[in-house]
Amino acid sequence: MLECRGITFSYDKNHKKLFQDIDLKINPGEIVGMPGPSGQGKSTLAKVLSGYLQPQVGTVLVDGSPLPAGKNPVQLIFQNPEHAVNPHWNVRKILNEGGIINPELSKNFGIQNFWLDRFPHELSGGELQRICLVRALCSNLRYLICDEITSMLDALTQAGIWHSLLQEIEKRQLGVLVISHDNALIARLCSRVVHFFEDTGK
Amino acid sequence: MFVQLYRIHLNRRSRTLVTVISCLALFAAVFLGAWLYGENGEITNLQLRKLPPSWEQPFGTDWLGRDMFARTLKGLRISLMIGLSAATASAIIALILGLAAATLGKAVDTAVTWLIDVAIATPHLILLILIAFACGGGAKGVIIAVAASHWPVLTRIIRAEVLQLRSSAFIHLSAKLGRGPLWIAWHHMLPHLLPQFVIGLLLMFPHAILHAAALTFLGFGMSPHTPAIGVLLAESMRYLSMGLWWLAVAPGLTLIISVQAFDILGNSLRVLLDPKTCRE
Amino acid sequence: MLKVENFSVSFSYNSSQLSKKQVSAITSLDIEVKAGEIMAVVGQSGAGKSLLAHAILGILPRNAHTAGKIYFKGRSLTAQRIKKIRGKEIALIPQSINYLNPLLKVGTQVARAARLSGLKNRDEAKQAAHSALARYLLDDSVAKYYPFQLSGGMARRILTATATVGMADLLLADEPTNGLDALAAEEALGHLRELADTGKAVLLITHDIESVLKITDRVSVFYDGITLEVANTSDFTGKLCLRHPYTTALWAALPTNSFTSPPSQATTPSNGKTGGCPYHLHCAKHGPDCADELPRMQELRDGLVRCHNA
Numbered sequence: 001m002l003e004c005r006g007i008t009f010s011y012d013k014n015h016k017k018l019f020q021d022i023d024l025k026i027n028p029g030e031i032v033g034m035p036g037p038s039g040q041g042k043s044t045l046a047k048v049l050s051g052y053l054q055p056q057v058g059t060v061l062v063d064g065s066p067l068p069a070g071k072n073p074v075q076l077i078f079q080n081p082e083h084a085v086n087p088h089w090n091v092r093k094i095l096n097e098g099g100i101i102n103p104e105l106s107k108n109f110g111i112q113n114f115w116l117d118r119f120p121h122e123l124s125g126g127e128l129q130r131i132c133l134v135r136a137l138c139s140n141l142r143y144l145i146c147d148e149i150t151s152m153l154d155a156l157t158q159a160g161i162w163h164s165l166l167q168e169i170e171k172r173q174l175g176v177l178v179i180s181h182d183n184a185l186i187a188r189l190c191s192r193v194v195h196f197f198e199d200t201g202k
Numbered sequence: 203m204f205v206q207l208y209r210i211h212l213n214r215r216s217r218t219l220v221t222v223i224s225c226l227a228l229f230a231a232v233f234l235g236a237w238l239y240g241e242n243g244e245i246t247n248l249q250l251r252k253l254p255p256s257w258e259q260p261f262g263t264d265w266l267g268r269d270m271f272a273r274t275l276k277g278l279r280i281s282l283m284i285g286l287s288a289a290t291a292s293a294i295i296a297l298i299l300g301l302a303a304a305t306l307g308k309a310v311d312t313a314v315t316w317l318i319d320v321a322i323a324t325p326h327l328i329l330l331i332l333i334a335f336a337c338g339g340g341a342k343g344v345i346i347a348v349a350a351s352h353w354p355v356l357t358r359i360i361r362a363e364v365l366q367l368r369s370s371a372f373i374h375l376s377a378k379l380g381r382g383p384l385w386i387a388w389h390h391m392l393p394h395l396l397p398q399f400v401i402g403l404l405l406m407f408p409h410a411i412l413h414a415a416a417l418t419f420l421g422f423g424m425s426p427h428t429p430a431i432g433v434l435l436a437e438s439m440r441y442l443s444m445g446l447w448w449l450a451v452a453p454g455l456t457l458i459i460s461v462q463a464f465d466i467l468g469n470s471l472r473v474l475l476d477p478k479t480c481r482e
Numbered sequence: 483m484l485k486v487e488n489f490s491v492s493f494s495y496n497s498s499q500l501s502k503k504q505v506s507a508i509t510s511l512d513i514e515v516k517a518g519e520i521m522a523v524v525g526q527s528g529a530g531k532s533l534l535a536h537a538i539l540g541i542l543p544r545n546a547h548t549a550g551k552i553y554f555k556g557r558s559l560t561a562q563r564i565k566k567i568r569g570k571e572i573a574l575i576p577q578s579i580n581y582l583n584p585l586l587k588v589g590t591q592v593a594r595a596a597r598l599s600g601l602k603n604r605d606e607a608k609q610a611a612h613s614a615l616a617r618y619l620l621d622d623s624v625a626k627y628y629p630f631q632l633s634g635g636m637a638r639r640i641l642t643a644t645a646t647v648g649m650a651d652l653l654l655a656d657e658p659t660n661g662l663d664a665l666a667a668e669e670a671l672g673h674l675r676e677l678a679d680t681g682k683a684v685l686l687i688t689h690d691i692e693s694v695l696k697i698t699d700r701v702s703v704f705y706d707g708i709t710l711e712v713a714n715t716s717d718f719t720g721k722l723c724l725r726h727p728y729t730t731a732l733w734a735a736l737p738t739n740s741f742t743s744p745p746s747q748a749t750t751p752s753n754g755k756t757g758g759c760p761y762h763l764h765c766a767k768h769g770p771d772c773a774d775e776l777p778r779m780q781e782l783r784d785g786l787v788r789c790h791n792a
Contacts, residue, residue, distance in 0.1 A: 037663030038634055052374055071380025083371040088393045098379040125527040139379050152660065154526045154689040156728075159735035159743035181663045184737035 002026040002049070002074060002143040002175050007058035009041070009048055018044050022058070022196055026143060029173035033190030035183050036197030042179050043079075045196070046147040049177065050076035062143065075136040079148040081128035085120045091131055092116040098139035109134050109164045126157035133161070137168060143175040151180065162189060218470045225467040228460065229282065236279040239272040252446055261452035265441060274453045277431040278460060284341060284430070285411030288348035292410065293403040296353040300360025304368065314361070318354040326351060330413055334422045344423040348410045356402040363398055367391055397475040404468035408461040415457060431457045483683035484538070484652055486513040489550035490707075491533050491542065507533055509707040509760075511550070512779060512786075513685070517651070520674060520684040522694045524732070525704030531687045532577075535654045538685075539574060540564040554652070570599050573650035577657045579637045582629045588640050589615070589625025592647055599648025614647040615640075618673065635666035642673050653677060655686045659693055671697045691718075692736055703729045706760035708776070712786040725787035728761045759789065767791050 003025045010017040018041035026032050036042055047053040049060055051067040051074065060067050062074055078084045085094045095101050095116070109130045120128055129149060136144065150158035166189070169176055178189050186193060247267035255262045261270035303314035321329070330347045337343035367373055367390070376386050417423040418432025426433055431453050438449035491508040508530040515521040525531050536542050538552060540561055552559040554572065564572070582591055593611035601607045615625055618639040624632075632640060638658065645653055655674055659667040667690075675697040678684045688694050691701070695718055703711040703726065710726045717723035724730045734740050759765070762772035769790055771777075777788045 037665065038661065051378065070377070070382070072378040075378065076375075078371060084375055086372050086390055086393075097376060097381070135379070152527060152689070154524070154732065155691060155735040155737075156732045156743065157526055158737075159741050162741075163743045182737065188737045188741045 003061045005058050007048060007055040009044060009055045026175040026177055028175050031176045031190045033186035033193040034179045035186050040197040042197055043147050046076055046145045046179055050074045050145050073142040075141050076145045077132055077149045081132045082120060084132050087120055091118055095131060095135055098135045101138050105137060106134050126153045145177045147179045218473050221466055221470045225463040228463050232275060232278050236275040239275060255448050262448040264449055270452055273429050274456055277429045277434050278456055280428060280430040281411055281415055284344055284414045285407055288345045289403060289406040289410040291349035292352040292406060293356055296356035296360060300357045303361045304364035318357055321354045330417055331422050334417050339422055341424055344414050344417050348413050352406055352409060359398055359402055363395060367394055401468050401472050404464060407464040411461055483517050484515045485553040486511055487551040491537055492547050494545050507707060512709045513702055515683040515685050517683050518678055518681050519699040520678045520686055522686045522698040522701045523704055524691045524701055527689055530707050532656055535656050535687055539568050570648060571650055572652045573645040575641050575645040575653060575655040577660055579629045584629050587626050587628060592644050595644045596647040610647050614643040618643050634662050638670040652683045657688055659690050667693055708760050710788050714785060725782050725785055725792050726789050727765045727767050
């Protein structure tokens with residue numbers, strides 16, 4: 001279980017708190033949705049949950065123990081995949097960063113062999129997001145934080161990526177937090193919705 | 203016409219490669235030429251004094267009948283060597299200071315940034331003269347002076363680059379995928395820094411060479427016995443009014459051409475090393 | 483206002499062996515925008531949508547080659563002509579504030595856009611900037627902000643103000659809803675509708691078909707560099723009104739509809755020219771011709787479609 005207890009975060013001491021006293025539990029195999037408009041701290045909460053930022057108060061526990069410093073069973077997938085890859089690397093090297101690639105997995109995500117010799121800027125956003133997902137899924141991942149991962153993509157690509165991902169979530173019983181401003185998407189994907197941030201609806 | 207052919211038959215990448223190779227060939231020719239001429243440039247021949255450029259002496263001869271072409275080649279070699287060693291030393295200083303500023307915490311960063319500001323705020327030539335004078339002149343003085351005054355710009359670039367890298371998402375993500383700091387430094391940071399460093403170094407050469415020549419010209423550098431380009435130019439001053447224009451023009455032009463070649467070399471490498479432009 | 487016919491863009495790349503390679507980014511694009519209407523260009527990310535705006539403005543990178551015709555106000559839009567009229571008669575509403583100068587106050591930049599668009603007088607430009615900001619409910623204090631101080635919605639309004647401060651008749655809006663939440667997106671699109679209602683032509687480039695349907699008049703569906711369908715907004719309601727299988731699939735894939743994805747997610751290598759319909763590998767209805775021959779654009783039910791089986 002991925003669990004956060006009483007998390008409070010602000011970017012500096014004098015600044016106002018972005019969020020306060022947040023409790024959240026995600027069970028393996030469960031897909032939790034978090035809707036809300038931009039600019040209220042959803043992405044920051046995602047970074048706290050995946051260990052990119054340290055909260056001022058509160059703890060994040062994964063299966064009862066704090067997040068490890070190195071290889072992390074909680075992986076964050078970003079909205080803009082182009083920031084999440086080294087622009088000087090080719091796709092093959094990027095894919096192998098997390099661990100050995102499972103060929104079946106990359107086939108499920110529609111990764112083509114001819115992509116492997118390309119540089120990130122020669123792939124489209126949707127293709128690059130698949131690469132980032134497969135890279136994360138090849139590590140010893142148990143929880144996935146998806147921060148608006150398909151909001152830059154067209155509906156067909158979005159549906160394709162989520163269908164591949166849902167299969168994998170089901171098979172490996174991953175716990176997932178889906179952050180999105182699109183309520184319809186959250187309704188499609190999630191078994192439970194948490195409202196930490198004021199919801200203006202779509 | 204020739205330029206047009208060049209444009210049509212070669213795309214940008216091949217053109218850049220040709221440019222890089224021609225620059226390198228030019229430097230090789232200078233060193234090879236200087237070596238082949240051996241002692242020739244030093245030989246005085248009073249029968250051939252003050253001859254204007256001709257087929258036998260393409261750069262003419264000076265007031266002692268020495269072949270100016272041989273002297274220019276040797277001078278250029280000395281100037282290039284001094285420029286190269288000074289620029290390399292300077293780039294290494296920049297690398298160390300830039301890395302230290304970006305990784306060793308706020309106090310070091312403040313100190314380095316302050317040093318950069320001080321060095322940039324001091325008038326360049328005065329700083330050069332002071333250091334060269336304090337080191338007692340000569341080749342050693344020139345190298346130290348140029349090395350000690352050219353690091354700030356590259357330091358700034360390296361510091362900024364490392365700071366930006368340290369905050370980029372893919373570096374943090376690499377750690378979360380279980381990669382250690384050394385692995386990240388080697389695989390993520392180095393490939394980003396190396397081109398910056400090499401290009402910074404290359405673009406520093408022309409400055410270093412020009413400033414070495416300037417110092418020598420002003421008399422704070424090499425002794426008149428070492429025919430660096432600066433020395434040649436300084437000597438030619440006395441004979442310009444007598445109409446011996448080739449004494450200044452020929453060495454001056456070769457200096458400008460070599461400096462320009464380094465500049466082109468640096469900019470071409472930048473195009474080749476950037477994944478966004480390397481396939482254009 | 484704007485008419486683009488059989489337009490293509492390709493890039494010459496060098497592979498690692500120094501050999502030249504042509505990669506086609508836009509194969510065949512047809513678009514028409516009339517005064518007073520919004521035409522939305524919808525397609526996958528990486529289909530070459532942004533290149534379209536760059537091509538119209540004549541700001542493609544230097545290894546790009548174009549073919550086909552662009553007409554603006556009835557006359558061919560040549561490289562020389564676009565240089566004269568961009569920023570004046572054609573304006574771009576860019577994707578993000580990265581297109582603004584980060585070191586200049588936004589008010590100054592709007593005034594500068596006004597001057598570049600033809601207002602010679604400094605005071606007149608200031609006045610125009612002031613009224614452009616006021617039009618988007620931005621008071622004078624906002625003019626003193628730097629780009630990084632703007633919120634997403636405010637940045638959108640500034641970008642729109644910058645593009646509309648002059649007298650441009652054609653506005654190109656590149657992904658106007660990116661990074662905005664539902665409310666801000668609705669507002670940004672509302673502003674585009676207002677502009678079209680005052681007689682301007684708006685070309686809206688987006689991946690988010692759902693939100694633009696509320697304001698657009700017609701939709702041009704773009705897939706892998708080829709325009710597959712031009713539909714009216716009212717076609718996106720029930721079934722059977724849409725003309726091309728790709729549009730139908732795109733519409734069905736929306737989370738508010740059935741969220742289905744086609745069985746094969748394999749994307750075709752965009753540089754491996756098949757010559758046929760770009761969608762035939764994923765198409766449920768594809769016949770023998772689909773792989774070999776690119777269908778011609780034909781009229782169907784008050785719209786256009788490129789499909790052998792339509």
